[in-house]
Amino acid sequence: MSRSIRRAKREDIPGIVMLEKMSMGPLWSDEGLEYEMESMEEFVRERFTCDNMWVMEDKNGDLLAFLHSTNYKDAISSNMICEIYTIIIHPEHFGKGIGGELMEHQRKIALEEGMDIMKLEVLSNNHRAIRFYNQKGFQERKKVMAMHLNCHEDNGRGSPDTMPFPLLDWLMENKDTRYDLATSSMPPNSLGDVMCTEPNITLGVDPGITVELEEAIGSLYGDEVHVMVTSGTQAANTLVLSTLLRPGDTVLTEEPSYPSLHIVPSVLGMKLELLERSFDQGFLVREDVLYECISSRPRMVVLTDPHNPSGVYMGPRALTRIYETLEMWDSLLLVDEIYRDFLPDSSSALDLGENVLVTSSLSKVYGFAGLRIGWVATRNKELMKRLRRAKEHLMPNNSVLSERVALEIIKNRDSYLSVSRNVARRNLKLVKGWVDETQGVRWVEPARGIISFPRLDVSVSTVEFAKEARDKGVLVVPGEFFGSQKWLEGHIRLTFKLDEHELKKGLELLSHTLSACR
């Protein structure tokens, strides 16, 4: 039978996917085939960008086999390596010498390209394959050294149950402290406030309500936005990270940070790179620093905007150039915008382009943290399709009651926003006055909102300071709980959602604590 080998072309993708499918046999006959096919196609398409793909076809142009390899320089030995990732032969053509022919072709190419070693991986119990490759001139190297690249397996911090969460512990342990200048949500509203007047809400699963709510949220961002409702921002962030990234992928995120944005990618086995947002730089992400960091080509950059804990707002314009670079590499940008609605004139990072995802919820600005309604929004239909499938597996259906109430809140959004923005404006002025007149406190004035991260001039760590303040009746959060940099010890997260009188009392007690700790 006449057959020939040539470089694969993009038109071969469906044929290659079929070969992959056949090589996986019964795995493909399960439900969910359509989804798997898509991800396989994406996988094959991706490989075209950097690797070598060869196909063998018969005289009618039907694909008989394909081979995928990549060339690189081994950093330790300096050998040039041609590594074969996959050889797939159409099952109808087994035993016709196709494997040997492809391998010989690859050997010649590798020689022409100046490679020193050709290698591939075979499971040690696959004796047939070992015999075959021995015959082709490969030698088995027993002493292959391997190490876990997921460093978290080594330091015992690989699963969520072993991850400390001091911020949450601190807030829970001290929740009865008289003046709360620590938590970052508006005071909770009640069901009565929502005035949800329909007594006959059915409590079966109701996809109609979900669609209505998603459309209502989508309309807040403009046209052609895809929205998926989740159980809070936390679930939205977790879904994005767990669905769109793989273990070993690099995630670049900020420090100081809301702790979950470090913990979740870590437990998912991703490599974390941290981008410092320092007091001296006004807690902004310096474009040149971010630019330098993204030269390591993270698969995803994760930011909060406004920033938790500092409350500083960057806005999408500051991210345009970075975004363009990320887009070039097909990397993604996730922006947690949970505090953005406090700001009357802000715009969403969503408008930067197709590779952006934004998350938010009704927890902070609207005062409905217990409702557990959040969302992820993107203009990228494909990403949303993947997220929806993942949600179905991992956390299907939100509470229909919460979704119904949330719809009402979104419809009356302006009245909630006007209350929150008034509180934020009034309190920011008040706290600014306190910072200006209090010795030993400096801050980067936050954007309108209710969180800030002042620096204190005290002789103790801010954990000690916060304990002292708590004993006097006012709760703040030690800066140490937002990262591991030493300088965080000099900061507290100070929030201001209380009414005027309570806030003044809280700040007064804080002044006493400052005097005691200087």
Ligand SMILES: Cc1ncc(COP(=O)(O)O)c(C=O)c1O
């Ligand atoms: C930046 C950030 N993202 C997410 C969350 C979690 O919010 P949710 O209640 O919407 O899950 C918080 C809560 O403090 C937060 O500060």
